[in-house]
Amino acid sequence: MAKQKTLSAEEQAELAARAPLVELKRSAEAARAEAMAGPYSPERWAPWQAAAQELHAAITQHAAAHGVNRFEVESWVTYQVLHAEDNDSA
Numbered sequence: 001m002a003k004q005k006t007l008s009a010e011e012q013a014e015l016a017a018r019a020p021l022v023e024l025k026r027s028a029e030a031a032r033a034e035a036m037a038g039p040y041s042p043e044r045w046a047p048w049q050a051a052a053q054e055l056h057a058a059i060t061q062h063a064a065a066h067g068v069n070r071f072e073v074e075s076w077v078t079y080q081v082l083h084a085e086d087n088d089s090a
Helices: 009-016 019-036 042-066 070-082 084-088
Strands: none
Touching: 019 042, 019 070, 042 070, 070 084
16 A cells, blocks of 8 residues: 655645635536537637636636646646546545
8 A cells, every 4th residue: 555645734735725726627617518518609608718717817826826836736626626536435
């Protein structure tokens, strides 16, 4: 069994601060699914574009505020949303 790294209080706080990002990603995914449910139109895709822009801005702000890699934060958030079944058993 692999030994898990013990996280510092600062690392734990940074991970906890990612929760709103997961919710924003869920909202963006829901908006994307809604946009894809019908024929293309700019109006149909506008909510997804707005949600995606909000998510990307929030991830960038989070990474800068916590001094962490933006790509790693975005990858982690995406994994949490798209692989929720893996996270439920942890």
